Amino acid sequence: MTEQRRVTEDEHLLDLRHREEWKQKAAWRVMKIQAEFVEGFETLEAADLGAAIGVYGSARTEVDSEEYKLSAELGGKLGEAGYSVITGGGPGAMEAANRGAADAGVTSVGLGxxxxxxxxxxxxxxxxxxxxYYFVRKVMFLKYSTGFCALPGGFGTMDELFESLTLVQxxxxxxxxxxxxxxxxxxxLIDWLRGTMVADGKVHPDDVDQLLVTDDLDEAVAHMDTGRL
Structure with missing residues (x-):
């Protein structure tokens, strides 16, 4: 049996095919967006997360893969260093990072x-x-994280990564x-950024230099310490 596709609130808000419905319910949807912000802020402020790292990564990472093990190890090392861990709360690399954080005894946050x-x-x-709404979720990631680790991922990971970079730049x-x-x-990706974007003057070399690319999880965690409040 084929699962029926649901129309999401993001689609109701952004898709022009729903314009008439938006006109009729605009005030109600604005209140709903406001309520999501309020709930997110109140919940995460009350949690008093302290230093927290946002971990991005693919929902498609297989549980028995080396990437999953790497993600779990990263979550554990961040926890051992005293960081709470914030992910998108889904399966794959997100699950693994949450799992590592939970095993380390620190707060394991999922922003679904x-x-x-x-x-x-x-x-x-x-x-x-x-x-x-995706944009509300992004604000929570950016407000409550003191640094970010990006594991191998797809469009969602790229979106979150470049949102972070754009705000810094x-x-x-x-x-x-x-x-x-x-x-x-x-x-x-780094080669393309340097060889194309930097070479063509679209971004400054320093914009790329701020990215640490590594296979060493200890190095990644140490890099997170440069942003600790």
């Missing part, structure tokens, strides 16, 4: 988001929030450390 097909939060999250936020875990995975 509504998707067309049910995904649900992984069982290693002990502080959970579910959002209807445009000086909308203070600088925070960003580590890309996996030189084989991320190396081509």
């Amino acid at each position: 988001v509504e998707l067309p097909f049910e995904q649900g939060l992984n069982p290693y999250v002990d502080l959970e929030l579910n959002f209807h 445009s000086q909308k936020v203070g600088s925070f450390p960003i580590a890309l875990i996996g030189t084989a995975y991320w190396g081509g």
